[in-house]
Amino acid sequence: MRCAVIGDGAWGTALADVLASNGHDTMIWAHETDVAQAIEQSHENRRFLVGLPLAPALRATNDQGAALDGADLVVYATPSQHLRQIARKGSASVNPAAILAVASKGVEQGTLSLMTDVVASEVKARAVVGISGPSFAMEVVARHPTAIAAASSDAGAALTVQEAFASPTFRVYTNDDVIGVELGGALKNVMAIATGIVEGVGLGYNSRAALITRGLHEMTRLGVALGARASTFAGLAGVGDLVLTCTGAHSRNRQLGVEIGKGATLDDALRGKETVAEGVATAQSAMQLAERHDVDMPIVGMVHRILFDGHAAKDAVPELMARELRSEQDL
Amino acid sequence: MRCAVIGDGAWGTALADVLASNGHDTMIWAHETDVAQAIEQSHENRRFLVGLPLAPALRATNDQGAALDGADLVVYATPSQHLRQIARKGSASVNPAAILAVASKGVEQGTLSLMTDVVASEVKARAVVGISGPSFAMEVVARHPTAIAAASSDAGAALTVQEAFASPTFRVYTNDDVIGVELGGALKNVMAIATGIVEGVGLGYNSRAALITRGLHEMTRLGVALGARASTFAGLAGVGDLVLTCTGAHSRNRQLGVEIGKGATLDDALRGKETVAEGVATAQSAMQLAERHDVDMPIVGMVHRILFDGHAAKDAVPELMARELRSEQDL
Numbered sequence: 001m002r003c004a005v006i007g008d009g010a011w012g013t014a015l016a017d018v019l020a021s022n023g024h025d026t027m028i029w030a031h032e033t034d035v036a037q038a039i040e041q042s043h044e045n046r047r048f049l050v051g052l053p054l055a056p057a058l059r060a061t062n063d064q065g066a067a068l069d070g071a072d073l074v075v076y077a078t079p080s081q082h083l084r085q086i087a088r089k090g091s092a093s094v095n096p097a098a099i100l101a102v103a104s105k106g107v108e109q110g111t112l113s114l115m116t117d118v119v120a121s122e123v124k125a126r127a128v129v130g131i132s133g134p135s136f137a138m139e140v141v142a143r144h145p146t147a148i149a150a151a152s153s154d155a156g157a158a159l160t161v162q163e164a165f166a167s168p169t170f171r172v173y174t175n176d177d178v179i180g181v182e183l184g185g186a187l188k189n190v191m192a193i194a195t196g197i198v199e200g201v202g203l204g205y206n207s208r209a210a211l212i213t214r215g216l217h218e219m220t221r222l223g224v225a226l227g228a229r230a231s232t233f234a235g236l237a238g239v240g241d242l243v244l245t246c247t248g249a250h251s252r253n254r255q256l257g258v259e260i261g262k263g264a265t266l267d268d269a270l271r272g273k274e275t276v277a278e279g280v281a282t283a284q285s286a287m288q289l290a291e292r293h294d295v296d297m298p299i300v301g302m303v304h305r306i307l308f309d310g311h312a313a314k315d316a317v318p319e320l321m322a323r324e325l326r327s328e329q330d331l
Numbered sequence: 332m333r334c335a336v337i338g339d340g341a342w343g344t345a346l347a348d349v350l351a352s353n354g355h356d357t358m359i360w361a362h363e364t365d366v367a368q369a370i371e372q373s374h375e376n377r378r379f380l381v382g383l384p385l386a387p388a389l390r391a392t393n394d395q396g397a398a399l400d401g402a403d404l405v406v407y408a409t410p411s412q413h414l415r416q417i418a419r420k421g422s423a424s425v426n427p428a429a430i431l432a433v434a435s436k437g438v439e440q441g442t443l444s445l446m447t448d449v450v451a452s453e454v455k456a457r458a459v460v461g462i463s464g465p466s467f468a469m470e471v472v473a474r475h476p477t478a479i480a481a482a483s484s485d486a487g488a489a490l491t492v493q494e495a496f497a498s499p500t501f502r503v504y505t506n507d508d509v510i511g512v513e514l515g516g517a518l519k520n521v522m523a524i525a526t527g528i529v530e531g532v533g534l535g536y537n538s539r540a541a542l543i544t545r546g547l548h549e550m551t552r553l554g555v556a557l558g559a560r561a562s563t564f565a566g567l568a569g570v571g572d573l574v575l576t577c578t579g580a581h582s583r584n585r586q587l588g589v590e591i592g593k594g595a596t597l598d599d600a601l602r603g604k605e606t607v608a609e610g611v612a613t614a615q616s617a618m619q620l621a622e623r624h625d626v627d628m629p630i631v632g633m634v635h636r637i638l639f640d641g642h643a644a645k646d647a648v649p650e651l652m653a654r655e656l657r658s659e660q661d662l
Contacts, residue, residue, distance in 0.1 A: 134537055134544070139535040139536060147545075205575055205578075205580065206466050210465060210476065212570070213565075213566060235544060240540045243539075243540045246574075247578040249536065318476075321500075
């Protein structure tokens, strides 16, 4: 199958490597010229996935039209807030019979759209599939067993994505709850910032576990209000990705939270970073979604106040933890 | 309120410290004479909670009758497989109007009973409450914010337990799903062994997150078959404790799994350890419960085969991860 991967970050590169390793004719579109050159010539993404050898058959280009030409499967893995503009730019080159898989994680600012909706509104194609789940890119490339979800209202398209990516170390579960799968992947980045803040303030594992549990409740509540199934949040794109991002070593969002918990401002914490902490923009969008749908999201609210309203982390965390006692079923 | 805590391990000691710090007249029953002496004289449990100062008002004794005398609240925190015998021994000294709170986590071998049922069958009292949730003992004593669940079919008894323990850093949520709360606390120890095995075999965070997610599904399936609510497993005693035990630094069960994943036998891994890895006995009981109720539990089965049937961890883990692709909703 001809595959195009739009986006040369760690996650896009890892997904392209899986496709190319599975024997698919795969080309990655890179924004940076040096990244495209390094992938083509040295089979390595020396900017975003340093030191990991990629499939020699994987090709790269800076020309989106060339990457998209004749592709049966197009994977979008750009930063969430740039997705619309990049998808629009390439839309004329997309084969209308192609299946689009969207791996970007976030909620678009302003429109509050999910990433599959952003792509669907910009690109004409057969179907759109959201992919999300617990997956640090470097471990995928290192062939550590990984499982993710592929969600679409078009069951055949989800199956095609499943088959394209499936390997002995990369399992793809199909799902028809696109909203749940996408929201899980987006909101977990806000919870990772919250977890990092709690850690940076100096609290321990008990507090982190309580925060993750209550964070899952918040995510589920918003998801259900938006039409998702609650059970999706108990799956790979919910609990799975939440646990990975809040407890694994490689999360940018968690690391940003730790710095802020220790007293840095958002500007301090963002300065000099080449990669994007998706949770910052998502905290704003999620707050607006919560208000629009009248859903109580105290943890998202705490993160929002600390990031954007100058609330001190060392005060906000105890406030959150001290909310009044009540029955767990009310949570 | 007069409180007795039966069991001088880390968790019993921490719970006794919370009660005594809240101003309750609290006495802990210790099996070991040196532990009782150290708590009485130096306000420290020098065997199971070293270096952490306990409430000076907390008293300790080796005489269970003395600890139980006049107690309005009795907390059981013994190793799960010794609970019946210890509760029976003290039963004549328990005030029939007392509330019993059970903090031991496990499923009794042979009878396959939950810990609250073990206590209820041995001790006459007003009501039995199960308490469980993400709580490393040392962090509770260090006053890191912690949240747990107190579950009983007697709502008033659960409220009494909530009020007795509640402090600014220790939140107790009431719940009426005793089976769910208890099973969550018991089964998570088996999942912690599984997580340790995966880690010991050399896999990464992606695999761990997938295993935790699928472990939660298994726990929920068994719970529902036994009459629990699925949503309880999304709460503190389910996801919360599972995340703590599978990802925190202080889990004995996870540590045992790591050793076994690296190639140690169960005998090797248990040798010379003073504390109990509850997951070992629970793996056997859970396997029997799963068979009795015809519930598919592939992770518990993997742990059981590795611990008791000589299956090599390095073979069993890939087998589990390679199960055929299917829809996530079928999980």
